[in-house]
Amino acid sequence: MAGLTAQHWLTPDWDPHLTIAQLSLPHLTAHGLKAAVIDVDRTLLPGRDVTLPGPVRDWLVDAGRRLQLHLFSNNPSRDRIAAVADQLQVSFTFGAGKPRRGALRTVVRDLALPPEAIAMIGDRLFTDVLCGNRMGLYTVLVRPVRDDGKPCRHDRVQRLERSVARWMGAPSAPPTYQLSTVDQKLYKHMQKYVKIYKMN
Numbered sequence: 001m002a003g004l005t006a007q008h009w010l011t012p013d014w015d016p017h018l019t020i021a022q023l024s025l026p027h028l029t030a031h032g033l034k035a036a037v038i039d040v041d042r043t044l045l046p047g048r049d050v051t052l053p054g055p056v057r058d059w060l061v062d063a064g065r066r067l068q069l070h071l072f073s074n075n076p077s078r079d080r081i082a083a084v085a086d087q088l089q090v091s092f093t094f095g096a097g098k099p100r101r102g103a104l105r106t107v108v109r110d111l112a113l114p115p116e117a118i119a120m121i122g123d124r125l126f127t128d129v130l131c132g133n134r135m136g137l138y139t140v141l142v143r144p145v146r147d148d149g150k151p152c153r154h155d156r157v158q159r160l161e162r163s164v165a166r167w168m169g170a171p172s173a174p175p176t177y178q179l180s181t182v183d184q185k186l187y188k189h190m191q192k193y194v195k196i197y198k199m200n
Contacts, residue, residue: 009133010125010165012141020044020121020142021055021149025063028119033138035068035111037104039122040084041075042144046152050083055149060088067119070107072096074127098127104135125161125170 016023020043028036038044044056052060063069071092073081078094085092091110096103108115115136122128123144132139143151144158 008170009130010168010170011133012125012129012139014138014140016140016142017151018143019056019145019149019151021053021059021145023059023121023140023142025059025066028063028138028140029066031138032117033067033119034113034117035070036063036119036121037070037072037107037132037137039124039128040071040073040081042152043121043123043128043142044071044084044145046144046146050080052084052087053145053147053149056145057087059149064088064090068111068113070111072098072104072107072120074098098124099131099134101131101134104131104137108135108137123155123158125158125165 014027020038038060044052044060046053060069069088069090071081071085071088071090073092073094074096075081076095081092081094093103093107098104104120108118111118116138118137119140120128120132120135120137121140121142122132123142125141129139129141141158144155146152
């Protein structure tokens with residue numbers, strides 16, 4: 001989605017309202033994708049445990065047969081992200097600083113693929129989708145996952161982000177609920193992320 005305005009940077013290329021464990025791999029490969037850069041917390045893991053839920057691990061193993069995989073997390077704990085990556089024998093980045101592009105530029109270079117051949121998969125509009133869109137990756141917004149691979153019902157952050165994105169003009173972010181006073185304060189805090197295009 002390179003070259004789009006800031007509000008379009010908040011629109012994922014694919015928003016199936018599914019968890020990563022429920023995503024169609026043929027859909028990804030049909031778009032010519034050769035690699036996937038994947039968020040960790042709430043995208044792959046529902047809580048503090050570092051053991052991947054069975055359905056998530058099965059999806060990742062299958063995906064690894066078709067795509068290069070790289071775990072890409074803002075979590076500052078190297079040990080935590082490494083423990084997840086070791087289960088799959090894949091590369092990883094911790095403390096990625098999304099939506100800044102610096103760490104993602106390094107990953108794209110190391111994958112040796114054009115940006116349009118790489119998917120960015122995550123549960124956050126203002127980090128995963130924004131960062132991926134700024135680099136021209138194919139962005140996929142997934143629902144936060146439960147232990148059984150199904151969507152978590154407690155996804156207030158994503159619902160808030162969808163509403164804020166719509167307020168900011170993102171065309172494919174439908175309204176989900178009326179913002180409360182507390183959420184409106186969070187909205188003002190999130191506005192700084194839309195200004196991130198001024199950063200390297």
